[in-house]
Amino acid sequence: MSVFKPGVLADHQMQILLSDGAISADTPVSDGQIQPASLDLRLGTKAYRVRASFLTGRGHTVKERLADFTMHEIDLTSGAVLEKGCVYVVPLLEKLALPADMVAAASAKSSIGRLDLLTRVITDNGVEFDRVPAGYSGRLYAEICPRSFSVVARTGQMLNQIIFRSGKTVLDDDELRALHAASPIVSGDAVISDGLGFSVDLKPAQGDLVGYRAKPHTGVIDLDKFNHYDPSDYWEELRTKDARLILDPGAFYILVSQQSIVIPPNCAAEMAPYLAMVGEFRVHYAGFFDPGFGYSGAGGTGSRGVLEVRCHEAPFVLEHGQTVGRLVYEHMSEIPTQLYGLDIKSNYQGQGLKLSKHFKAPV
Template sequence: MSDCQIRGLVQEGVIVSDVSWGPRQIQPSSMDLRLGPTAYRLRSSFLPLSTPVSDILQDLSLYSIDLRTSSYLERGAVYLVPLMESLNLPAHLSAKANPKSSTGRLDVFTRVITETGDRFDDISPGYTGRLYLEVFSRSFSLRVSQGLALCQVRFFEKRDFLSEEVLLDRHRRSPLFVSDGGAVGINPFDRITDGSLYLGVKLTGMPIIGFRARHDAGILSLVPGDQQKATDFWEPVPPPTRGEMVLEPEKFYLFASSAKIRVPIDLAAEMLPFDAAAGEIRTHYAGFFDPGFGISGDGARGVLEVRPHDVPFRIVDGQPVFKLRYEKMDREPDLPYGAAIGSSYTHQGLNLSRYFINDFFGEAPR
């Protein structure tokens, strides 16, 4: 569902909040979900299953934190935050949540939980009740506040994914990705197959090809209006001499996609978990592209959030590390993704999260 339809859900009482709505809370095909006034430090993550969340909190909660005072969430600790929004979904409507791009680029893992739910982020048709956000920051301790949006939710009457045949036809008529060599491209790994768009990682052609999270960093503030120097939290990754490099296990990296991505305004795109057989790495946290992403000009690069698991892992320039699945919008959004709505990553290259002043050579390379 698009922005105009989501506004209709608010007017109909399908989406409810006791707090007034934010001016940019509704995006082209999603709605931002905001932190409520209280966070609970937990002993562990959980799924409610048949037990109400309030009952589980009595057992798992160690203490509560007042987010109205801009409090701190420790790195490596699990928190649960009741959100400001709740839902009264009709039987034909479902929803799915995911971290915002700015959240995923911070190595902050978020998952939405529903009352008696048996899956993270998936909200069943007809769900009525509160929403809760599990927050786990792996690289940085965070300063957060009530009303901060770390995740977003999308709504569906049905999901209509494009087949490989349709994807290829759309790509021939108007490219869905553009490699550095043009629409045809020079990277043999960039391809459409199995109903998805497979794209690689860019390790050459830029003075900085990636960033690695610093483990000696201080507290990262996400409070609106606060910004900090990127060099205090990130280490630059220079281009490797032979177009290949070894990633350290359990370190967090940001890289750019080898090709620039384009999402027509009648489509949305979702980055899927990559096949473990192709490498023991996690390549996204957020993984959602709004209608209109990169559509003007020759596209925008996807920023890849990469964490190798267990063992060092070698990657080479152009190696496929993620895939996109395109699906049809029920209606084109009134305001597609782009500068007109203040989108943070319009025409992006290797962009850091919006919470940083990028003092690596002024601007991140594109």
């Protein structure tokens, strides 16, 4: 098995994992699945409607848990509706046989998080969502729970992505300050504490549109249809003149960061929730930022982070400039052969406030 320098593995290093058998699949992995610092994972042929979300737990397999909790089985080969408010488990086409010194972490892809489609990877013997322990050998599974919209899902669709980590990857605050001093990674002042803090923009430079709130009763969304749906059928526009929003409990919002962010070629980043004590809401369902995001050498001049926000138990006043999250920067093991925004199709390079690619651009 190949040995890698500490850091997040790059595209060409994932190709080595494929050659070594550390990554395998029921059908061959395509080049289009391999991103600069992550691998897109594909849905398999069946979905299992289960009574509740679960973690497998030590000493148990996902198959054992499915035997306990499955209500019925759904064929995904021709497409099937996954209904809002229901929980499904889908065996993915990919399997892993990780080296003893390598771990992996998964996240929803950007467009999936923006649909409020909660999807998390689970494993045999798993005690955490979206985390694959060192040395794991076995199939990967996606737990899927549509929160705002029912969706049509099919075999081969890519809802989740996974990164591979070797050794120490996270930049500490001193390293992050040095990175910013060498070449700015954020517009304005860098607020650095266990990562790079960012705040919400409720005072746009033009107009008064600050975000979108998912409508409660809508049609289904086919995950294969891009630039297809009228946003007004699914989203309510949010406008404010006093730079604040009152978040409703249980509602889902698309907002945008005040800062523009840069991920240089030698780094990747993961969006992490801010301290729970700062408010009754959660930010982020899709969390990975590839090398080159917002980077000038990859066609960017900084890109703002789209925030997927869900309010919890009580109405909460969110104000312009309020810190809502942080980016944890990680070293790349090697610089990728492709950068986000330069060598690959990149839907969100240079983005501002933007819905998922399934929706037409607002008129």
